[in-house]
Amino acid sequence: MKAEIIAVGSELLLGQITNSNARYLSEKMTEVGVDVYFHTAVGDNRERLLSVLDVAVSRSDLIILTGGLGPTKDDLTRETVADFIGKSVVMHPESLAHLESYFQKSGRPMTENNKKQAAIIEGAEVFPNRNGLACGMAVNFKKTFILLPGPPKELEPMVEKEVLPYLSVLTGSENVISSRVLRFFGIGESRLAEEIDDLIENQNNPTIAPLASDGEVTLRLTAKGDPEQNILLLDSLEEKIMSRAGTFFYGYDNSSLTGVTAEALSKRLQTVACAESLTGGRFGSMLTSVPGSSSFYKGGVICYDAKVKQTVLKVSEETFSKHGTVSARCAEELAVNVRSLMNSTVGISFTGVAGPDDLEGKEPGSVFIGIADESGTAVKELSLAGSRRTIRERAVKFGCWYLLKHIISDETTKE
Amino acid sequence: MKAEIIAVGSELLLGQITNSNARYLSEKMTEVGVDVYFHTAVGDNRERLLSVLDVAVSRSDLIILTGGLGPTKDDLTRETVADFIGKSVVMHPESLAHLESYFQKSGRPMTENNKKQAAIIEGAEVFPNRNGLACGMAVNFKKTFILLPGPPKELEPMVEKEVLPYLSVLTGSENVISSRVLRFFGIGESRLAEEIDDLIENQNNPTIAPLASDGEVTLRLTAKGDPEQNILLLDSLEEKIMSRAGTFFYGYDNSSLTGVTAEALSKRLQTVACAESLTGGRFGSMLTSVPGSSSFYKGGVICYDAKVKQTVLKVSEETFSKHGTVSARCAEELAVNVRSLMNSTVGISFTGVAGPDDLEGKEPGSVFIGIADESGTAVKELSLAGSRRTIRERAVKFGCWYLLKHIISDETTKE
Numbered sequence: 001m002k003a004e005i006i007a008v009g010s011e012l013l014l015g016q017i018t019n020s021n022a023r024y025l026s027e028k029m030t031e032v033g034v035d036v037y038f039h040t041a042v043g044d045n046r047e048r049l050l051s052v053l054d055v056a057v058s059r060s061d062l063i064i065l066t067g068g069l070g071p072t073k074d075d076l077t078r079e080t081v082a083d084f085i086g087k088s089v090v091m092h093p094e095s096l097a098h099l100e101s102y103f104q105k106s107g108r109p110m111t112e113n114n115k116k117q118a119a120i121i122e123g124a125e126v127f128p129n130r131n132g133l134a135c136g137m138a139v140n141f142k143k144t145f146i147l148l149p150g151p152p153k154e155l156e157p158m159v160e161k162e163v164l165p166y167l168s169v170l171t172g173s174e175n176v177i178s179s180r181v182l183r184f185f186g187i188g189e190s191r192l193a194e195e196i197d198d199l200i201e202n203q204n205n206p207t208i209a210p211l212a213s214d215g216e217v218t219l220r221l222t223a224k225g226d227p228e229q230n231i232l233l234l235d236s237l238e239e240k241i242m243s244r245a246g247t248f249f250y251g252y253d254n255s256s257l258t259g260v261t262a263e264a265l266s267k268r269l270q271t272v273a274c275a276e277s278l279t280g281g282r283f284g285s286m287l288t289s290v291p292g293s294s295s296f297y298k299g300g301v302i303c304y305d306a307k308v309k310q311t312v313l314k315v316s317e318e319t320f321s322k323h324g325t326v327s328a329r330c331a332e333e334l335a336v337n338v339r340s341l342m343n344s345t346v347g348i349s350f351t352g353v354a355g356p357d358d359l360e361g362k363e364p365g366s367v368f369i370g371i372a373d374e375s376g377t378a379v380k381e382l383s384l385a386g387s388r389r390t391i392r393e394r395a396v397k398f399g400c401w402y403l404l405k406h407i408i409s410d411e412t413t414k415e
Numbered sequence: 416m417k418a419e420i421i422a423v424g425s426e427l428l429l430g431q432i433t434n435s436n437a438r439y440l441s442e443k444m445t446e447v448g449v450d451v452y453f454h455t456a457v458g459d460n461r462e463r464l465l466s467v468l469d470v471a472v473s474r475s476d477l478i479i480l481t482g483g484l485g486p487t488k489d490d491l492t493r494e495t496v497a498d499f500i501g502k503s504v505v506m507h508p509e510s511l512a513h514l515e516s517y518f519q520k521s522g523r524p525m526t527e528n529n530k531k532q533a534a535i536i537e538g539a540e541v542f543p544n545r546n547g548l549a550c551g552m553a554v555n556f557k558k559t560f561i562l563l564p565g566p567p568k569e570l571e572p573m574v575e576k577e578v579l580p581y582l583s584v585l586t587g588s589e590n591v592i593s594s595r596v597l598r599f600f601g602i603g604e605s606r607l608a609e610e611i612d613d614l615i616e617n618q619n620n621p622t623i624a625p626l627a628s629d630g631e632v633t634l635r636l637t638a639k640g641d642p643e644q645n646i647l648l649l650d651s652l653e654e655k656i657m658s659r660a661g662t663f664f665y666g667y668d669n670s671s672l673t674g675v676t677a678e679a680l681s682k683r684l685q686t687v688a689c690a691e692s693l694t695g696g697r698f699g700s701m702l703t704s705v706p707g708s709s710s711f712y713k714g715g716v717i718c719y720d721a722k723v724k725q726t727v728l729k730v731s732e733e734t735f736s737k738h739g740t741v742s743a744r745c746a747e748e749l750a751v752n753v754r755s756l757m758n759s760t761v762g763i764s765f766t767g768v769a770g771p772d773d774l775e776g777k778e779p780g781s782v783f784i785g786i787a788d789e790s791g792t793a794v795k796e797l798s799l800a801g802s803r804r805t806i807r808e809r810a811v812k813f814g815c816w817y818l819l820k821h822i823i824s825d826e827t828t829k830e
Contacts, residue, residue, distance in 0.1 A: 013451045015442025018435055022456065027430025036428045037463060039456035041437065048452060055470055179429070190486040190526045200488060210487055211426050213566060220431060274717070280703025281696025284717040288695025291771055291803055293719070300717040301727075302689070302699040308714040308757055312727075342723055356706055365520060385520045387546055388706055390568075 001171055003029055004038035004060040006052055008068035008077045009150060012041045021066045021148075021155055028159055032167055033176045033224065034062060044074035053084045057143050062170075067150030069134035071113040077147055078137075082121045085141035092120040095128070095135040102133060121147075127162035129154055138166055178230035182219045182241065185257055185401045187248040189217045195244045199237070206230075206237050215394050216257070217248075250404065257397060258286050261404040265296035270407055273342035274300035274399075275313055275334035277325065278352040278367060283396045298342040303334065313337045324360040326351055328368050328379040335370030336377055347372040348403055350395055354388045364388070367395045371406050378406070416586060418444055419453035419475040421467055423483035423492045424565060427456045436481045436563075436570055443574055446637070447582055448592045449477065459489035468499045472558050477585075482565030484549035486528040492562055493552075497536045500556035507535045510543070510550040517548060536562075542577035544569055553581055593645035597634045597656060600672060600816045602663040604632045610659045614652070621648050630809050631672070632663075665819065672812060673701050676819040680711035685822055688757035689715035689814075690728055690749035692740065693767040693782060698811045713757040718749065728752045739775040741766055743783050743794040750785030751792055762787040763818055765810055769803045779803070782810045786821050793821070 005026065007019050022039045029036045037060065042052045049068075056063045068077030082089045095118035103110035117134040120126055124147075127136035132154035138146045146163060148155045184192060189212035193200060196219075200208050206223035221237055223230035242249060251260045265272060274283050284300045287293055303309040306325055310317075315325075315333045323329040331349045339347025348371050355364025367382040380402055384391045420441065422434045437454045444451050452475065457467045464483075471478045483492030497504045510533035518525035532549040535541055539562075542551035547569035553561045561578060563570045599607060604627035608615060611634075615623050621638040636652055638645035657664060666675045680687060689698050699715045702708055718724040721740055725732075730740075730748045738744040746764045754762025763786050770779025782797040795817055799806045 007454075012438070012454065013441055014445050015438045015440070015451075018433055018438040019454065020433055023427070023430045023433040025430070026428050030429050036430075037458065038467070039422075039427065039434065039454070041454035043452065051474070052453070059466070181431075188523055190529050191523070193487045193528070194526055209425055209429070209431075209489070211431065212485070220426070220429065222429070276696065276699075279700065280708070280712070281691065281699030281715060281717060284691075284696030284719070285694065285700050285807075288717075288719060288769075289804060289807070293695070297695070297719050299719040299723040299727075300696060302696060302703075302715040302717065304699070304703060304709060304712050304714040305757070312714075312716075312756065341727065342720070354703075363520075383520055383522055385517050389704060390546065392700075392704070 001034050001062055002060045003034045003036050003062035003064060004040065004056055005036060006049075006056060006063060006065045007039070007041040007150075008044065008049060008065060009041070010043035010045075010074070013043050020152055021150070024152065024156060025064060025066070025159065028164065029064075029167075030177050030179065030222075032164060033171050034167060044068060044076060046076055046080050049077070049080045050084060053081070060143065062144045062146070062167075064146045064148065066148045066155060069117065069136070069147060069149050071111070071116050071133075073113075075116070078116075078119060078121060081139075081145055081147060085121075085139070085145070087122050087139070087141070089119045090122045091115070092118050092126055092135060095120070095126065098128065098135075099133055125166065127158050127166075129158060130161070131157055136162065138163075144170065176227045176230065177222060177224050178227060178234060179220055179222045180234045180238065181253045182221065182238065182249060183251045183253075183255060183257075184217045184219070184245060184248040185215070185250055185397065187217060187245060188212070192217050192219070192245055192248070196241055199240060206233050208237070215397050250401070257400045257404070258290060261400050261407075262287065262290040262293060262296060264404055264407050266292070268407060270345040271296050271298050272346045272348060272403065273298040273338045273344035275338035275347070275349040276300055276302050277304060277309065277334070277350060278354055279350040279392055279396050279399070280304055282392060283348070283350060283399055286396055286400070298344045301338055301341070309334065313341065326353055326360050326362045326366060326368065328370075328381060331368035331370035331379050332372070332377050335372035335379075339372050345373060346403065346407065348399055350399060352382075352391075352395060354391050356388060365391050367391070367398075369395065369399050369402055371402055373406075378402075416449050416477055417475045418449045418451050418477035418479060419455065419471055420451060421464075421471060421478060421480045422454070422456040422565075423459065423464060423480060424456070425458035425460075425489070428458050435567055436565070439567065439571060440479055440481070440574065443579065446592055446594050447579060448586055448639070449582060459483060459491060461491055461495050464492070464495045465499060468496070475558065477559045477561070477582075479561045479563065481563045481570060484532065484551070484562060484564050486526070486531050486548075488528075490531065493531075493534060493536060496554070496560055496562060500536075500554070500560070502537050502554070502556070504534045505537045506530070507533050507541055507550060510535070510541065513543065513550075514548055540581065542573050542581075544573060545576070546572055551577065553578075559585065591642045591645065592637060592639050593642060593649060594635055594637045595649045595653065596668045597636065597653065597664060598666045598668075598670060598672075599632045599634070599660060599663040600630070600665055600812065602632060602660065603627070607632050607634070607660055607663070611656055614655060621645075621652050623652070630812050665816070672815045672819070673705060676815050676822075677702065677705040677708060677711060679819055679822050681707070683822060685760040686711050686713050687761045687763060687818065688713040688753045688759035690753035690762070690764040691715055691717050692719060692724065692749070692765060693769055694765040694807055694811050694814075695719055697807055698763070698765060698814055701811055701815065713759045716753055716756070724749065728756065741768055741775050741777045741781060741783065743785075743796060746783035746785035746794050747787070747792050750787035750794075754787050760788060761818065761822065763814055765814060767797075767806070767810060769806050771803060780806050782806070782813075784810065784814050784817060786817055788821075793817075
């Protein structure tokens, strides 16, 4: 079934709010096997909404409208859709009772225009609103129109409790959509795409959708059909992909590099301490964003000033004079010394040039990450591109990635 | 000028990501007097994108497309728009050079499909991408088409630096929109609104738009008319607002609490060091996000583990036994000791409970921030609401606000 989502509200077009309902509804529709092909946002304007409906009925079987069911004059979704399909708007007794009891409870007077929120398109199936005043509805006239309230806290429960059951009757279960997201780090989108070029080229069911963001790449595998069959299809495609790019894989769906690393540390009862020059505390901040991080994160030293590297982390005079602070040698000493200072299983260090200016004759993007444990020390050298912010963010993610690789492998990951 | 925004990307229709670019662009267009009448999202599908373009040119003068400029096969915005207006796609030498230097720098091989990102529609005005690979562009053919990269980190700077100047030429200057944003911290939106109740009530030109986000409140003042007249109108309204809420004001437009604090420190040649328990390095990370931060930021100790507070920051045994780590006394010692350890003008400390669980019998949101300098120590106690993440973020912002107030005032800001 082809569907589209139409959000009604001038506040969207003024940029006052984000159309989060479109994302939520798309996710839910995908889960129940409804293909969403278009999102539209239009203002509180009768003519423009009619023109959008004209286009929608020409291309979609299911048209979901959000917003414009409120009490004020500019709320005109219900009335406009009714006119569009040539039906009248009638009062819905149960919803009116719901309204009256609400205002009675709240002690506020119910104004005439509030009654609008209990009005429905004649013949519509009504979706009661347990978290607000305006009821939702579904009405069929050649195509199926579903009208939902704009506020997410009203819309989302209504979708779960009313709309999805209503749709499952329309769609049936033979073409359910099953999605699986594979998350990768340390490989660019274009290179990953090339690794699985033929799989993308010949994709059909499941489909493969690559997406790059914040230095990570995800592949969304989507199968359509019988639920159990879908799992088998996804498993076999995943296996093919893993055999080529598995070394860069770190997790599924909504997992994060931080979360996966935190889990790996906890599971192995290992602890980490960090020495942060380049990253200025960002690595520690990221690890401690995980609830319960005190079980695996001891702490760190933000050794931004060179003197702090010497006084607090005891980097040797020789290292400074011979190698400088932006060097593999300095990264190594920082990792080793912060580990012993804080008595952790693993020590990790970040030193480098975030920019905009060069430092010690090294360009922005020049980064050294040290990882030390009882068995030894490994130093990774990176040359990162981008803004100061990007360089710092990427360095932290690479540090997390190296740490993860280090703790899940037996020997230190020297390269 | 009538405009609409078309987002291209199947991930939007699968509900994988929210179309935040539409909100951002709408806000910016509104600021420069461009009326946005429609948002559309369409998948990575040539035919459907063509059908959307058909509708768009029939109703809009300016069509802004986002996404689909990447290197993979499913990125087809550039090519589809070119076909739609009957122009060819050509390689853009400067952008290609930018690509090549990026890959040279990052040490990653540049694949054939990467070159796509340096291709443009013939005759287009090119918008360089300072934060990514795909260049943006504007091309005129009866209507104006603007193509922008999907990632907000790339799109937003490109809009500020390239697109808005480009549009100001198109829109003309007789009724220019002049905006000024006043930024406040430490006061809630509703209280600020009350302070200037009458000004909001009688607003006309300039208009006043309050907005609360991330614990800050901004007032956007917008005047419409002759540019010079606008400045005078904005000045006089700003004066009225400042006389009532000036103590909570910290900066204009895109300035940030961090940036303003960094500037204040540099100007006074003061340095700061931080002891971070609750915030886990977030405060240091925030200060060091400012270019040149090494001039005012010495470093810090992320004293997450209690032992680290004792061994590295010498918090007294008595403080632990009598007051605990989440206490004013501990915050005071941490601030004093990190200051002397790192030899900075000011020392600041964060200790508290981020949650989700209670700590030492104290609830999540209980926060102590210590500020120490040669003249003494001040401790602020906060009780913050919200998630673990919100509590940590707010604590860091309050710390920054207290630090700013402290260094711009002569005496320590005891309360």
